[in-house]
Amino acid sequence: MKLALFVAGALALPAAALAQSCEVKIGAMGPMSGGAAQWGLAMLSATELAAAEVNAQGGLKMGGKSCKVTVVPYDSKYTADGAAAGSNAFAAQDIHVIIGPVGSPEATGIKPVAARNEQIAWNAAYAKNALETKYPLMFHIAPGPAAWADTVIKRAMKVFPMKSVAIIAPNDQGGTDIATVDAAAYKANGVQTTEEYYQRGTTNFAPIVTRVLATNPDVVDTASSPPGDAGVIVKQLRLAGFKGPIGRLGGPGTDEIIRVSGGIDVLQNFYWFETVPTDDPKVKAIDDQYRKLLGKDPVGGTSVWADLPAARLTLKAIAAAGTDEAQKVAAALRALPVDDPNLGKGYWGGKKQFGIAQELQFPFGVGIIKDGKNLGVERQEVTPE
Amino acid sequence: MAQFLQAAIIGLSLGAQYALLALGFTLIFGILGVVNFAHGGFYMLGGYVAYSCVALLGVPYPLAVLIAVAATAALGWVFELFLLERLVDDHLATLMLTLGLYLILSNGLLQTFGPLAMEFRFPVSGAIRLGPVYVPQENLIVLAICLAAIVALWVVLYRTDLGRGLRALADDRAVAMAQGLRPKLLFPMAFALATGLAGLTGALVTPILALSPGVGDPVLATSFLTVILGGLGSLQGAALAAFAVGLVEAFCSVYFGGSIGALILFVLVLLLLVFRPTGLLGRTVRGA
Structure with a gap:
């Protein structure tokens, strides 16, 4: 029983x-x-x-x-x-x-x-x-920016013609590794580049914004700055009178950047990398x-x-x-x-860059915000190594 | 020249914010002999209280700032009266108590509001432009409020009986008590005054920068740096050091970049402490 x-x-x-x-x-x-x-x-x-x-x-x-x-x-x-x-x-x-x-x-x-x-x-x-x-x-x-930075820059340049860019990133490996690759990709596309680094934990970016704007760049790229930091940087750039586009050849975080900076009207012109076609x-x-x-x-x-x-x-x-x-x-x-x-x-990649094929590669996206209007994220295909 | 003026404006603005934080921090140390590790937590709490009042309750921002000051001062008063007061002369115990309060505050806010930044805007935006130089209107308002608060604190401490009592307790507690001053009444008031100042700074500054759990961490580091530079326990020293730190930070970051700017600031503080261990205006190292 x-x-x-x-x-x-x-x-x-x-x-x-x-x-x-x-x-x-x-x-x-x-x-x-x-x-x-x-x-x-x-x-x-x-x-x-x-x-x-x-x-x-x-x-x-x-x-x-x-x-x-x-x-x-x-x-x-x-x-x-x-x-x-x-x-x-x-x-x-x-x-x-x-x-x-x-x-x-x-x-x-x-x-x-x-x-x-x-x-x-x-x-x-x-x-x-x-x-x-x-x-x-x-x-x-x-993949990191070595795989997609060139595609994002070429897409962005069609919407936002640029001759110079200032890249802002943290001064540790999380910032410098990405910013230097981004800078090389901009230079390869004929864009004059300056890099500006800050101490992680910085809360007020006004001095860095002043320094960056002294170089009179067409575009400011927040690279791999955490989205919270990038939002404050955007807010202070706009307050300082910078009207050019903001780029982001780093980890995605557009929602957070919009929220912290004060809205899409403040962000105005923006292009960014998305890991997937969102x-x-x-x-x-x-x-x-x-x-x-x-x-x-x-x-x-x-x-x-x-x-x-x-x-x-x-x-x-x-x-x-x-x-x-x-x-x-x-x-x-x-x-x-x-x-x-x-x-x-998708594909297993990474052999070319790291010598070991343990990296997932899927189609990615490039997003554009123009004049405060989100134009969407364009799908970009990848080819196997 | 424009860059020089811009750096000076940023430095003064930073200095005023640091001064409010440092004055509260040094007030607690000077009077109670307690290093308040929860100071950044009160800054953060001030920001969240103001945000909640504005975003959730629809309270006008100026009133929300006052509520934030009252809430942080009240919490400081209760914390001192019921917890800190019992162990006020035990330095290790007060260190653990204030550190514990900071962890409770930061984790409590993290659980309540989540880890992402809040959309919290200062009600006034835009900048006054004089050629290439600009002064953000919000920074100007914050600077004015900070300076007014510093003057008000000076009046309270140097022109009222309460201030005289607090300074007497700071100078020599035994003699002050023999004269009839009651630490159990005055210590919580001093603590509340200091935490209210941290709450005021949080409510004013977080809508300009960002409001998220963890914004209190750099505040504690900056307050500590400023009061050590000014001389632990010295109010005038803290105010002077705050503006010095703000200006050095701004000028070094503008002219040498964000990385080297931070480095120069710490090297200067280190050198000063080597040649003048009591800080800018500290008279003696306070006895344990």
Whole structure:
């Protein structure tokens, strides 16, 4: 009788409940407070969605069992020590797979520690050494400016003719690695370039704005400045009387920049890089899927859409490997084709720049705001290396 | 020349903001002997209270600023009276208490308002232009309010019985108490005055720059730097140092760039402390 009741009860349980017979923890890491919070929260939202999708289908198939995927967040504060501490904190919780971190300082901090802890990590940094052959467990969410800066500049120059640009960026690796690549791309297009760096943590940019405007640039590019910082820079540039276009050849954050600067009327003329073609209805549908499964809005803007394929692919690789042990998951990842339900077909790249093909490459976008009107984000295709 | 004038305007504007923060910070140290690690938290709270009043309750901005001052002063008064007062002479305990309050405030605001920046605008915008030089109207208003607040604080401290009492307690608490002054009444008032100044600065400055959890971190660092430079506990020193820090920061950043500007400021402070450990106007290093 007891056995019959147990069988009846088990049959009545939904698939999601059965999935709770075991648990796989995935780390989500990035800056979740401060000026770059939007990027870290996007990493968390993307990982939450990938986990919710798998859990809704009964859990992650692993070694004959269906396991519930749990997401553990960590605020690495856009610092190298924050990311290193995060890797250790995850190791203490038996977490072998990390979606994140975001910035170059974080990528620099996590690489040796995650290697020692035998963890896979997916950084989204635009650093020149975002991937290194000596860290084979490190994967890259999307290419840096070396891959797309030229396309964005050419598109922007059609709308905003320019002869000179001033690039403003933080003075650490997260700023200089991107700004120097951006500067080279502008120069290659015949645009005279000056670079201006500031101490991360600066709150009042009025002195830097004064210095930049003394060079009389046609365009000011906020490169990889965190969106919160970029918003203040835009606000103070406009207050100082700068009427030219603002560029952003760095991590996306247009919503946050508009909010902090005081609105699209203040921003006026703006061009920016988007990691994915954000006007594509299939890409936008990711937010609906998130609301449906998690019952709330995703946080992090368009970066959620860019981070999601990495999280989905990783869970697929864990299922293929039958374990969350990092070496086996990494091997399974390298063998998986890059194809996302929302973003479409992509490629493994990175061999040319880093010597290791562990970078996800999907079509990206270039956005334009002209005279306070958003003209949308134009899709740009990528070709395999 | 235009760049020089512009740097001077920015420096004075920064100096006034730093002065309000530093005066509150040094007031607490000078009178209570407490290093208030929650000072940046009161700045942040002032900004969020003003934002909530304007954005959620539809209160006019000037009234919202007054409410922010009252709220931060009230919290400071309660915190001093019920927590800090019991351990006011234990320096490690007060350090932990104020640091703990800062963490509670910053995490509380993070949970309540989320991690992203608020859309909080100063009600007046635009700039007065004199050729190539510009003065943002909002900065001019903030500068005027800051200077008025500094004068008001000076009047309270040097022209009222309350101020005389507070200064007497700062000079020699035992003698002041023998004269009938009551620290349990005056200390919370001094703390409230200081936190109210931090709240005022937060309510005035965050709509000009940005309002998000974490904006208190650099405020604490700047306040500390300024009061050490001016001489811990010296009100005149703090005011002088605040304008010096603002001007050095502005001129160095304009002429040498953002990275070297920050470096020069810290090198200058370091050199001053080597040759004059008491700061610009500090008389003696305060005893523990």
